Amino acid sequence: MRGSKAMKSNSFKISNWRACHLIILIIPLLPLAFLLCCKGSVGNGDGKSSASRKIFVTNSGGDTVSVFDAEANGNVAPIRTIGSRTGLVRPQGIFVDTKNDEIFVVNSVNNTITVYKRTDEGDVSPLRTIGGENTGLFQPTGIFVDTENNEIFVTDLLSIKVYRRTDEGNVFSIRTIEGENTGLFQPTGIFVDTESNEILVVNPFNNTVTVYGRTNNGNVSPLRVLSILDPNDTGFENAQRFSNGIFVDAENDELFIVDVVFPDFSSPVPITRPIKSTIKVYKRTDNGSAIPLRIIEGENT
Secondary structure (H helix, E strand, C coil), X not given: CCHHHHHCCHHHCCCCHHHHHHHHHHHHHCCCCEEEECCCCCCCCCCCCHHXXXXXXXXXXXXXXXXXXXXXXXXXXXXXXXXXXXXXXXEEEEEEECCCCEEEEEECCCCEEEEEECCCCECCCCCEEEECHHHCCCCCCEEEEECCCCEEEEEECCEEEEEECCCCECCCCCEEEECHHHCCCCCCCEEEECCCCEEEEEECCCCEEEEEECCCCECCCCCEEEXXXXXXXXCCCCEEEEEEEEEEECCCCEEEEEEEEXXXXXXXXXXXXXXXXXXXXXXXXXXXXXXXXXXXXCCCC
């Protein structure tokens, strides 16, 4: 349970200096993490009219959460913002739980999960915060709330940690997937498919999606491993990939991956934008070096 101690072992030290510094540089520059709060979203949609649909966005550089109308277009202001004096410190992943009317955010700098009311605005205090040495959290980036089983799934530097949905304070995780057998390497995006009882995670620095049983615990091997690298995708040998977004369309049995490519560099320098961005669509059960069913990319996108 004490994932932070395991991470300190020699077998889990990151030897690639550039990879470590790349994640520090890229995290603030990633496309903003967002979740659409509406019918059909991963947040157990509330089934309300289109006028009630909202987009929730974490602004990592500004330590805020912005809320927009889902029908908005152009240079519009947010309809409300959760301010910077709210426990938000370099927020990354966000999940809107419409079943329980709550927002869950992971904060990568102070290693916390902060929870707010879905309708909060301004410099409000969190309803509750998960944080402290016992949690084992270290640079968390991705979050998914399983509202059917009342559990929170979080990706951090080398693990997947699971907490109870209503947990608060310096609590231990109830399960942790961590160790050499897992294939986890700085995982980011996470999706819990409750229909197939699977956890799907993107590992950007080895370009894989690893899949586990929903109740897995410990140093377990993945059920399957999908390579995100497309054999036909050439010309980016001197580049760094960073795949961070993942979504499972259970109804159509498809898996969506956001894949971005940044220019390579030999020393920490500002990165302004990726040189390529794609949405790759696979079969949900794809394994190995599968070719995407289709790819969304290009100038018109």
